[in-house]
Amino acid sequence: MIEIKNISKSFNDNHVLQDISGTFERGITNLIIGASGTGKSVLLKCIVGLVIPEAGEVLYDGRGFLKADKDEKAQMRREIGMLFQGGALFDSKNIEENVMFPLDLLTDMKKDEKLDRVNNVLSRVGLENINKKMPSEISGGQKKRVGIARAIVNDINYLFCDEPNSGLDPRTSLLIDELIQEITHELNVTTIMVTHDMNSVMGVGEYIMYLSKGKKVWEGNSDNILTSGQEDLEDFIFASKFMKKLRKTL
Numbered sequence: 001m002i003e004i005k006n007i008s009k010s011f012n013d014n015h016v017l018q019d020i021s022g023t024f025e026r027g028i029t030n031l032i033i034g035a036s037g038t039g040k041s042v043l044l045k046c047i048v049g050l051v052i053p054e055a056g057e058v059l060y061d062g063r064g065f066l067k068a069d070k071d072e073k074a075q076m077r078r079e080i081g082m083l084f085q086g087g088a089l090f091d092s093k094n095i096e097e098n099v100m101f102p103l104d105l106l107t108d109m110k111k112d113e114k115l116d117r118v119n120n121v122l123s124r125v126g127l128e129n130i131n132k133k134m135p136s137e138i139s140g141g142q143k144k145r146v147g148i149a150r151a152i153v154n155d156i157n158y159l160f161c162d163e164p165n166s167g168l169d170p171r172t173s174l175l176i177d178e179l180i181q182e183i184t185h186e187l188n189v190t191t192i193m194v195t196h197d198m199n200s201v202m203g204v205g206e207y208i209m210y211l212s213k214g215k216k217v218w219e220g221n222s223d224n225i226l227t228s229g230q231e232d233l234e235d236f237i238f239a240s241k242f243m244k245k246l247r248k249t250l
Contacts, residue, residue, distance in 0.1 A: 001026050002158065002190050007046055007056035009039075016042050017053065018214045026157075026190045029181045029204045033195060034211035035236055040194045041162060043211070047192065048080065048160055049073065060158065078106050081151030081189075083161040083180075089135040089143055089150075095122070096131035099150045106154060121149040125179060141172040145179070152183060159184065161193040165200060173197065177204045198237060201225065210236070 002024045009017040016039045024030040032040050045051040047058055049065060058065040060076050068076065081102075089098045096118055103114045122128060125145040135143060144164060151159060161180060165173035181204045184191040195201065201208060205222035210233050218230045228234065 001061055002047065002192065003057075003059040004043075004047060005057040005059070007043065007053050007058070009042055009046060009051060009053040016214050017046070020056075020211070020216045022209050022216060022219060024190055024192050025207060027185060027188045028191070028206035029184050030190070030192045030207045030209070031195055031201060031205045032192065032209050032211065033201055033205075033236075035196065038211040039214045040196075040211055044160060044162060044192065044194050048082070049077075078154060079157040081154065081156040081159045083144070083147045083151045083159070083164050085163040085166045089146060091135055094132050094134055095127075095138070095146055098135070098146060099153055102150060102154050117153055118149075121153050122146075124152075124183070125149045140167055141176065144168065144172075144176050148176075148179060148183065152187065156187070157189055159187075159189050159191040161191065161195075163194055163196075165195065165197050170199065173199060174203065180204070181206075201237075212236075 005021050007017055007020045008015070020043060032043060034040050042051060046053045052066065060079075063072070063076065065073065065076055090101070093101070096115070099118045099122060100114050103109055103117060109117070118131070122130070125148050127142060127145050127149065130138065130142070135146070138146070159180075164176055164180060168176065177200050180191065180193065183189075193200070202222050205225065208220055208222065208225060209216055210218040210230075212232045218228055218233050220228060225233070225237065
């Protein structure tokens with residue numbers, strides 16, 4: 001579980017995040033949604049320590065992250081897996097080397113142990129026997145799967161996904177969403193996904209935090225988001241022509 005308490009962040013005179021609090025439970029897919037420029041990615045960066053807020057707390061299963069010392073932060077970071085927006089694979093490394101990278105960086109495992117772990121997670125994401133291929137030789141959807149494998153190759157407790165469906169077609173996006181949700185349930189990790197994709201919201205939104213103009217204005221899940229009664233949220237949801245037609249039927 002991750003708790004955030006009264007997170008605020010400004011860049012010069014731009015108040016990007018204003019007094020945001022919430023709880024992201026373990027074992028479910030937690031989504032942070034909102035239009036572009038609402039602070040979604042900045043909030044995620046505050047949670048993982050890439051951006052330091054002016055005020056607030058971030059608790060990892062009760063452990064204060066922002067005020068932790070160097071060793072405590074290092075331990076918590078070893079429990080984190082990160083899936084970046086573009087996949088962020090190393091072009092000069094093959095798939096096996098890309099997935100093994102966190103093990104090389106953060107563990108003292110022997111080479112054969114690392115290889116076993118790499119093969120296990122690649123198999124879990126449906127990518128057996130591509131170890132020696134280069135990132136340029138696989139599709140966009142496969143790159144995202146490799147990114148997921150790399151994110152979970154350590155024994156993680158927390159999984160962060162920044163726009164995991166960026167650049168993917170709708171069918172592949174759905175498969176990636178389902179894979180992230182399956183892994184979240186199987187590993188019982190705390191997963192936080194930043195997205196603006198309504199297919200993701202409706203498909204895997206077990207907990208949803210909606211941001212608008214740097215503030216949290218609603219929280220709920222995919223079962224009640226369409227009837228939230230929150231005008232700003234409804235404008236966001238029903239922005240597309242298809243969703244506008246759906247709105248008329250509700």
